[in-house]
Amino acid sequence: MNNLLYFIPPEKHNSDDLILLLNSHPEIKFVSLVAVDLGNNHTDEKIPIEIFKKDIENFLNSGVQTDGSSVFLPKIAELNNAKVDIIPDLNVKWFIDYNHDNIDPDTNLPIGTLIIPSYLVHDEKYVGSRSVLKSAISNFKSQMINLFKTNSHLLKEFGINSTDNIEDVILTTATELEFWVQTPGDKADIENLSTSQILKEQYWKRTIGPVRTALEKSLELLNKYDFEAEMGHKEVGGIPSSLNKDGRFTHIMEQLEIDWKYSTAMQTADNELMAKNIIKDIFVRHGLDVTFLAKPIEGVAGSGEHTHVGVAVKLKDGKIINLFTPSDMNKYYLSSIGWGALMGLLKNYEVVNPFITSSNDALNRLKPGFEAPVCIVSSIGHKVEIPSRNRTVLAGLIRDHNNPLATRFEIRSPNPTTNTYLATAAIYQAMLDGIKNIISANKTNEELLKEFSKSVGEEGFYLEKDRAYRSEEDVFEHYTEEERNKLFGIPPATVWENIKNLDVYKDKVKILNDGNVFTKNIIESFKTSILIQWTTELKNRIIPSNMELVRSCKKLHDSNTATDLDVVNWEKINEIRYELMKDSLNKKSLFTKIREAIDNKQYDLVSSLQLEMNNKIQLLKELYLQYKKNLFEIIE
Structure with missing residues (x-):
């Protein structure tokens, strides 16, 4: 298998090099243009490699077309205007995906598919997840260059003579x-x-x-x-x-x-x-x-899927400068840009979180006691000399005194189902807001540390008065739930509570809009897709699964050997079973109430009923386990 081709670098994404490579690897039989919609679904199709090679220039420039049924772009690619183009991205690595269950008889090698990461285009507008990240990267880079041009103190802080010396901003x-x-x-x-x-x-x-x-x-x-x-x-x-x-x-x-x-x-x-x-x-x-x-x-x-983010500039002489690293790592935690990025993320996290935690499954992970963050709070370390390793916060500062290029933030809320394209775009948009505000304020590093470490009720020049943003303590053990909510805000408990923040925090949504990155259409389409996924899964998967659980909780005790405790336990269990699932002429079960609220689009009610259902299901599991543990014999 050493002769297999595994990837093609961007510099080879031209017709001459591609034809040469593909002809020398006849085991590559197919091409697939992989784009990611706003519902985090990615496309996959099998285009015979010969068709690709015959019209390679057209493929590279125009990609392929679909009627929109293969992607999830609600309120964008509607039935009456569904044409979507899938356009190859020529600036990233392409991969070859091998099927080891399908061996090419001519080469005795597994048959490969050339995977080409691609963009979605509708009505000549880029609309998919990769497109949003592309816009965010471009916006961040251009605005950072502008900040260096208009703030001479910033150039001095990083020892850059002129913006003309900056070749690139690297995310x-x-x-x-x-x-x-x-x-x-x-x-x-x-x-x-x-x-x-x-x-x-x-x-x-x-x-x-x-x-x-x-x-x-x-x-x-x-x-x-x-x-x-x-x-x-x-x-x-x-x-x-x-x-x-x-x-x-x-x-x-x-x-x-x-x-x-x-x-x-x-x-x-x-x-x-x-x-x-x-x-x-x-x-x-x-x-x-x-x-x-x-x-x-x-x-x-x-x-989890902890996500590390950093920003650097590459100078024309090849030197790389980490923009989060302070001028003196033994004296300061962060540079001014680093402080701005961290504060921007935390201040605007209410509108970032919907793009990170967007499913019932993801919300189930974010619960106290499982090393998953539930609070908008960060840790930078007790002292400059001692790096932070607080695993209970949303975002932690990662530093290495021996490696200035390693300074970055670890964001602990993402999970393997997170749409990394949209999440990363939202994170950098939020960070950019903080960076712009902190640079324009032109505060000293000591003043920035004080701002970040402020208490609830203390006025800040950027951060909100009624919130705290730093804790070096275990936020689950050191604070009660009431204290956490007061200090760091009440975390969303359902998908609806999370995506509703995109309507509640209108000023913060403008930060996502900055540079035309998260356009109104993109946000509305995303909200609609997540709403559909939330309610459909709740109605057609979660409730049926819970129904099976309720049915499985059966009476197991024999009246000859049962104690009064067994009888009482079963009565409690049966009462919860009826509340969850059993309708009568004058009373509806919790399952029925949720289904009807979904049908009526009463999403606040759906959200509160879902929490009630979750609590009762958990109680049912606990009671049934206690009930079984007290039985000598179990009657099926």
């Missing part, structure tokens, strides 16, 4: 991918998983059997795609697997993490999309199921 990002693997069909033992998690029995432990093999092969293959894999390890979730009499491992249920090197913002998002496919294919070939859900198992640690 660097990286994601850490967590996921669960298991033997197909196995059901989770919640108690066992929870106990193992509390005892840290699996965290960074040695992998064995097919999990080890698949993990090692994943790292090897990622490197062939030039991802520069940095680490793969067990995460906190999981239980030991079993070895059957045939020497096969069974009952595998483990949480893993794989990390690879940072890149530019667009390339990082593309790499992540490809990496998920690579990882899933390899684990499936080893008989293991993979899920990238944020919270696949209730009551156990979910999967």
Whole structure:
């Protein structure tokens, strides 16, 4: 397999080089233009490579057309105006995706598909997720150059003689991918998983059997795609697997993490999309199921995808300057631009969060007690000399005194289902607002530290008066829920509460609009797509699943051996079952109320009823477990 071609760099994206490469690799039989819509769905099609080669110039310039049914762009690509163009991006790496189950008889190699990351265009406007990130990158770069031109003190801070010396502004990002693997069909033992998690029995432990093999092969293959894999390890979730009499491992249920090197913002998002496919294919070939859900198992640690963001300038002499790093790392935490970026993110996070946490699954992960952030708060470290490693905050400052280029922010709220293109775009738009305001204020570094560390009720020149933004404490253990809400704001508990912020915080939405990045049409289309996904999943998946749970909670005790406690426990359980699911002539169940509220588009009511349902379902599970534990014999 050493002769396989795994990627094509941007400098080769011309007809002559492409024809030469494709002719020398006849195992590449197809081309797929991969674009990502606003619902985080990506396209995939099989275009025979010969068709691509015959009309290659047209493909590179005009791509292919679709009627819009293959992408989710509500309020944009409607039935009466549905034509959408898929246009190749010539400025990022292209990948070759190999099907190891389909071997080319002529070459004896797996058949490959050339994956071309692409843009979606409707009515001559770029409308997809990659397009939004492209606009955000362009907006950030142009405004940063303008800030350097109009603020001489900024040039002095970073030791840059003139803006003419700046060749490029570089937005660097990286994601850490967590996921669960298991033997197909196995059901989770919640108690066992929870106990193992509390005892840290699996965290960074040695992998064995097919999990080890698949993990090692994943790292090897990622490197062939030039991802520069940095680490793969067990995460906190999981239980030991079993070895059957045939020497096969069974009952595998483990949480893993794989990390690879940072890149530019667009390339990082593309790499992540490809990496998920690579990882899933390899684990499936080893008989293991993979899920990238944020919270696949209730009551156990979910999967995060911590996102690292940074900004640098490249000078014409080749020198790279990290714009978050202060002039003196032994004296200051951050540069003025670094302070602006962090404060901009936190101040505007209410309108960033909808693009990060946009599903029922994602909201289920963000709960106290599972190392997932629920508060808009950051940590920079107790002292300048001591780096922050506070795992309970939304955004942490990462610093290395020996490496000024490493200064960056780790945003801990994203998960594997987050649309990285939209999330990254929103993050940089929010950061840009803070940077512009902090630079125009022309404050000293000490004044910026004071602003960031302000208390609730203390006036700030940029940050909001009724909020605090910094905590070096464990925000779950040090504060009560009431204290957290007062200090850092009340976190959204449902998808509706989150996306509604795009209507509530109109001034902050303008920051997303800045530079025509998140246009009104894009935001409205995104909101509609998320609303459809939320209500459809709630009505057609979550409620039916909960109905099966209610039905599975059956009376198990024998009247001859039951105690009064068993009877009381069952009565409590049965009462909750009726409240959740059973309608009568004069009373509707909670499930029915939710379905009717969805049909009537009463989304505030749907949101509150969903929370009520979630609480009752959790109580039902707990009571039923207690009930079963007190029974000598279980009658089915």
